[in-house]
Amino acid sequence: MPVTFLLYLKIHLSLWSLGANWNYSLCVLQIIIITVYLGTGPAPVHGVLFLLFIGLEFLRIAGAWRISGLTQSNRQLEDEQKQLNDTFRVVRSERHDFLKHISALHFMLEHDEIREAKMYLNDLVDGYEETNLSIRGERGSAAGILHDMYRKGRKVGIEMIYDLDMPLSTLPLSDKDLVTLLGNLLSNSLEACEEFQKHKGKQAEISLQFYKRSGLYMLICKNDSLEIPPHIVDKLYASYGHTTKTGTHEGLGTMMIDDVVKKHGGYLDFIHKNETFMVKIKFPAVH
Template sequence: MDKLKIYWLAPGLFGFFHLHVLFGHILPFYLTILIVSGMVYYLNRTVFVQIATLGIEWNMFLFGLQVLVMFISIGGLPKWISFLPMLLFIGLEFVRNAWANRVTELTKNSSEHDAQLEQINETFRVVRSERHDFLKHISAIHFMLDNNKPNDAKHYLDELVESYEETNLSIKGESGVVASVLHQAYLRARKSGIEVIYDLDLPLSTLPLSDQKIVTLIGNLLSNSLDACEEWQVLRRKPSTVIVEFYKRSGLYILLCKNNSLPIPVKIVDELFSSYGKTTKGGAHEGLGTKIIKDIVEEHQGFLDFVHKGEEFEVKIKVPAIR
């Protein structure tokens, strides 16, 4: 039994006890079980908990306090404060979840900051390396022209421009952190044999969001797209494509992301951007990215729409051009 199931079992037992103490004289035993089971099932489906981040010690401490509250309710309290133990129990659960979610958020932000710093350093290293070698390339081309080898010089220049274009696609006009995310996604795609097309009428950095929000938004979009393309390539044995378009129309910034995708169950598609814990991936994936994307869009009065048709997944985001 995993930790999450143990967690839901414990509040269920505590909740059953408190309800039975309060309403045992009017509710049959089996009805109390049905009510508690229904509440636990509903909360399990709608609330994404991160209690593991608190560790065993703090969770056991909070469970210990709830046990004490349970013993208090056994002592035959007066009617006017008989609800107090149950309210304390609910309050402790609220504290546990709020605390765990805050710790998770801080840990995630720290990890993202470290990853962004590493990506920025890598992108800067690439640009610095290209600049360092630029004069050497010019000297090589000059030598070929001096020795009447224009075809060799043209071929060399074409290869040079192509290599520079890979970096230019990611960094032109972008802030450092956004450029690093685009560049790292491009490198990951190239390593996996995925074609990435950045069709950007203007830099993504012009979105009326903070750099941190843009990085989170674009990072999750690209990560999900690349994950889907990698899975698609394994089964279909064909090259896949990710297309990112960004333009401005009628006071709206419009961001479009398209990629190949394996079929997704309708049940998951319906809830993909509306709740945590919904994911098309297996393993240890938590299904956080899609809900985070929608939260950021709604936080900035934007609109999100997505279509899964055939074996293509498309996300369209519209954000008002106001800060």
């Protein structure tokens, strides 16, 4: 029995995701089993009771994993829906105001306000460029996550560069896997860049490249980063529970990226050098 509790303490999972009722019910059953176990002398039934106790514990763990996964998927879908709604709202508002902008420019040019017209046009182009970089040729899921991350980066002063030879939606991934991959890659980069700006006092940069070469899709995400301890870098994508962030982060993002890459027969490599962190992912160009 003590071995079971030692294993229980080492599980990186909140078993309370099962809910209080299920946990209390399983605990009551296990207490009954322990009571019967201690109340009888050595007998073959002890083996059955031990296996029953272990079985209930594995049932608790499996149920918690399942519910935790469903909760995370639901949260991801809610985030994706919000991103899509935000992107649609931006595109709709830009389309709605387009004629108003043309009228304003026409008025300035008619009154020879050339300098003012140039400044107005530059601001207008910058706004349209932000949206165009995110949604050009992309499926809704990819457009939503790209636009959301671009907006978040620019909001905190991070230089965001999308160098995409083709839409990221070209990747042979489901919408769910594509959002998981892009969302975690860019979220990790944003957090690293915010820390970099905070400690270095200078602007950080994120670049996302995507192109196809020799039958392979190449996805490269590069960002400025503070120094990362070697013992964390060595195991960052190799196993669960390693993270460069402070606080209570569990390293789930890197694990989810690695899971998606392996699921689709891809290859992941990364390097940290001279305050730059780069992740290079290759997918075979097959559907």
